[in-house]
Amino acid sequence: MREVDNANPAILNVSQLPSRSRKVTTPRHGPDSKCDKIVYSKRPWLCGSSSSEDEDLEEDYGEDPVDAQDIYDLISPISDPEHPHTLGQLSVVQLPDIHLSPSPAERRGNALVTVTVDLTPTVEHCSLATVIGLAVRYRLEQTLPPNYRFDVRMKDGSHAQDDQVNKQLGDKERVAAALENDTLKGMLDKMLETCV
């Protein structure tokens, strides 16, 4: 087997990753909270059964355009090709390095949106940086609508040959050709298995 480029990467715990759900206050789980749900129920009592859907329906169904956290949620669960961890856990993908232009607030209708993702390989000489970049790009293409354009790059100075890698990732023809390659496609599919 090929030697791993970085045998001991720093790994974040899943609970340390940025997520949307944590912004909402979690309910208490103390020993005394058994009947909180009953006695502090937010649902109106006695309302007709027709409106007995989830309490937080309003929250769930509010409009919420695609933002950086969404993009992060899409790509952070991609598995690393070398380690049994996700790109999020290895900090290859970081929330502050994802940018959308125009920003969600300024967006109108089906205007073009450019998503820029800067990746940080775990080591400067990471030989799989291109594959990771390709996987991120492939995942975004698979999951975002056609009016989105993607710019996946290595973060400045994070990789010894970032120029070359960026060039490869930016070249549509080469990306398309790479996806035709069965071995590479198989590798990408394996990396994307952890995405739901």
Next chain:
Amino acid sequence: MAQFKQWALEYVLADDEPVQLELTKKAAKEIENSRASSTVVGNWAASVHQWMTLTNSNDDDQMEDGDEGVSGDIISRAKALAFLAGTLEALDKTILRPDQVQRLVGFFGAMFSYDHKAGITASAKALQQLYSMKNFKPEMGVKSLEDVCKLKEDFRLQTAGTRLEMYELFLSLVEDPAVSSELQHKYGASCGFALDLLQLCSSERDPRNLMIWFKIIRRLLIEFSPSPEVTEEIFKAFSAYFPISLRSSATPIGITAEDLKEAVRNCFSSHQRVAPFAFPFLMQKLDQGDAVTVAVKVDILRTINACIEEYENPQASVVPYVEKIWGSLKYEVRNGEVKETIDATLEVLRAITRKLDGSKTHKHDVSLIKNYIDLVFGDCRDDLSNPTYTKQAGLLLMTVVTASIRGYVLYNSSFIDIIRQNIRQPRSPTHTRDLLLLVNSIVKTRVELVKNRKDGHHDDEDQLRAETRTHLVNLFHDVYLPIWTGKAGEAGSSENDILKQVALGLGLLVSQQALDAEGEPSLLCPGAICDEISKLLTATLVKPLTLSSNDNQSQDATLEDEVVLAMRTIVMNYVDAYGPFLMTARKEILKRDWAAPSEHSLEALKVLLSRLVFIGCSEIPSNIKFDTEPQQPYNPLQHYYAFLQNFPVQFPLSPQSVAANSYILSSFHASVIWFRDACDAKYGASALAQYSSSEKNWMDEFEQLPGSLVSQFESGAIFLDEAATAIKEEDPEVYRQFLRLSLFVVRELYKSATDQAPWSEEALIQLARTASLVVQSLDGKLQVSCKLAQEAFALFKTSEDQPFSSPLSGLLTVGILQGLHPVAMEELYKSGGVAEKFICDTSSLSSSPRASDIKAAVGAIYSNKYQAGPAASEEYQTLKRVLEFWTSWVKDSVSSSDVDSETFRQFTNVAMHTIAGAVARQEKLVLDLLPVLHEAAASPSPNGEIVARSMGILVQPNSEVLNKESHAVTKRFYKQWAYNFLVRPLYELARPGNGKDPKTTARYSITILSVVKNCPFTVYQDDVESLLRLLVIALSSKKDDTILSDEAAQAQVIAALEILVDILAHEPEALKGFLKEIISGTTKVYQESAPSNSTLHKPLTMCRKLSLQVLGALPKTFEERYLLSFSPPTQRMLALACGDPVRKVREAARAARGNWARVV
């Protein structure tokens, strides 16, 4: 003679077992008929002669003849012998005379040295039979055993089945007291026969045989007092199998590896005379290091454990090996990592303490246990100051010290002393935590020891009575308090862990009991210390309320949760702690201004109230003495009473704050839930039943109480029920008194409720739900005698109380009605009664939808809790009138222009819920009403649409109002029943075409979908075909305002999609014929439900999400060939949908897109 010969021949020739059995029975009968005359028995024995030998002289010669018959037909001879054995089996066991038995024993015994091939199985079986004969003498047993041993090397050549017969024979013989005493008499301690047996059976491998062989060995060791040399031989025989395992076999034999292990273990632990061999052998196996697997190690440890537990006279059998055992075992815990091994090791160490301590009837000399514990102490003492080994050393010491009361009393003080010294100079926070954990474990184990003190030797209790306790009492000031004050200010996770341990320890410390001279338990800690502890914890719990939102940095409530649990333990044991805690909390709460509280303050209030309730009301307090005079005589209800006295009774907190006030009532609700659960757990839910016959009217008693609610609580007047004053902890009467008290408070709050501040809708809802909970716990008879049905409408108010007549008062009515049993509702079905008036009063319905919800709930309960009576009865007629009133109201108003649509909607809601209550009970009256409703739904006026859409309510009654706990009557198959009459007739009418009015068909379609949506799949699975047609129409029909309003169209689409999801989950095959329509329909729905800012935002979003869900599920269910032609446009549409503004929709789109991507 000829007869026997004939039978023997037939037997030899027969292959069928039943035929053979028959023949042996005949032979047996013949012998019995002749009363076992020598001639007949002789003839019988001689009947097999021809197979025994080729040259024959006479019977006797043949028996003795050793060499000649070998050349005969082996199979026939085996069968012939089996004939004899079979006859013996069928023969009356008392009939053969001793001499006959002896000759037969001789004959069959000889077979073992004479006929190794044919005769063994039959002979073994025959000997078994002979052994069970009445005239079998012990010396014959000895002879059989000796004969069998002559088989020697040939034994192992026999089949496993044959050997099994022989093992069973051996076991019967050695287990027979007469035979075994004969054997002992003959062989003495040298046990020659045993050595022969060992030689015979030395290479047994069959699991079934081994199980018996091990039993025989155990028997030999226990019963025959073999000499040490013989014991060693026997030990070698069984220890060779250790550790035993079992290869998995294709044909299971009913014996597991565990059975075999157990059997070998029983050999090891059979008798202390094995000890000199067993312990060194096992220790040597254990000390092989890494070569031993975990399973084997556990087996060894369990075997050691069994030996220690079983051997008698520990002084000779265990003590000599203790040092060696400890020497080997300590490393298993100190350096061990595998939980199973550590547990098994600790089990052994515990067993040693118990063995050396003595038994229930006899205590050994104290020096045994002392020497052992000293040994352990010596090795572990230093490890306690080393953070790496603190936990392990503590575990070892804990196990050894707390295994017996004597050990505990002797050593706990010095153990705690060592820990205390170390805790003063901790090496790291984890060191402190581990040491605290240790102290807590010791204290916790003490609780168990005190509790189980009566199970052991009577000395144990005396020991506990005389123990020194100051070191335990001092734990608070020496250990817990300094750590608490030292760490309380710091907020790190390791500090938090330590504080949690302190809290846990404080709870345990207060719950410690000490025995006085008479053996009566009382609290170990003096009241002053308990007070100090509870004050410390109270401050922690009240603190969040005093902090501002900026100060409260800790998100981690785990420490507070631990404090809550500790505090509960404290107040349940030291009952005087709850009062001051409540007072402090109350004082803090009242200090604040609740007129316009911040969100943070409200949250803090909510949490504090919730904790106050949990701490005081989630258990029944224990009645344990303590050194100071209690503030009040013990009463199991005292905490609950104190809580009510301090909070709900003080309602409101502030006239202005709606939230704060309703939290007070929420806490009352919570206290009822907790205390009821505590009563259920302690006395069982059936505890109430025994009082049902002797109920009084509690309302009358309440009536006689003077003064205000607060003054009654302060004077304790409410306690004046004679049953309540001297109530015992274990008395189920507590449950009833709890309900009485709760009902009293509910009543008082009902009386004071008005439509003005501080009463708000939230507060009223809380009160109503509490009332429902209390009322539903009362049994029917009590509900009747308290006239609760009438009070539901009178709200317990008298002329002196402030009236409450706004529509919201109905909430309180629902609260009581909901908890009533049908029997208690009877009064309400009187003609022209208050309930009928309330439900059928159409004037009071204002424009508030709340009022209609309330009336709908009352209506549903009313029509549901009717106790079936004759059709002519007044009650039945009233119910009929109510149901007909609402049906005809719907029918008459549907096309009337006097009623605006909003009002109509509300009234229809009431009508449908009222009828739904009866539907759940499968009330036949409903059947006459359904056609009327169908007609109303089909009405061309816009209101018809409202009726059609509301029909779903009929099969979905409000589960909050009608549920099992609140005694609602819900038949098991009522949905099926309703579906048959409500929906089935409409399928034909709903299908468009043939000149039917499109509006009418659309209405019927909505009716069907709104009902089906609320039914499980099994209810409508027979009509899926017809239903699918309707669904397709609903999805693909063009928008047409003249037929359906937008709102109704949306609702219909949503219902259609929900039903599709359900069908996809249960019977996707049904969709195969409709794929094209469904795909185009759902695509169309998605595209037409573009986001909008109107009030339809939510239904539109639902439409989009559900349509994508349905679309996405198709590729998972159907093969590609069915979907391929739809793939490109669908994929394009799904790609666009991935940019939907609503996140949930995007998620559904992504999932669908992923599934469709595979269709290529």
